[in-house]
Amino acid sequence: MEAANYEIRIKGRVNDFQLSAFEGLDVTTEPVETIVYGPLADQEAVHRLLIRLESLGLEVVEFRRLPGQAGDPGGAPPSP
Helix, strand or coil, X not given: CXXXXXXXXXXXXXXXXXXXXXXXXXXXXXXXXXXEEEEECCHHHHHHHHHHHHHCCCCEEEEEECCCCCCCHHHCCCCC
16 A cells, blocks of 8 residues: 555544644644644554554544545645
């Protein structure tokens, strides 16, 4: 599996300590959720991120692979 862009929607606002776990990914905050997005190198990176989310006690609302290849502008999350 080659790198792909992912979007992870997390319930609520994530604090600064928790945000440090998402180094290398972009983060936006909306009133009711935090959106983390960016490229993950492979399936192992996806699993590591899921484990990290669980260890931080964060509630994942949605975890999805975005269309296009990693690094493509089409891989950015849609505007609200």
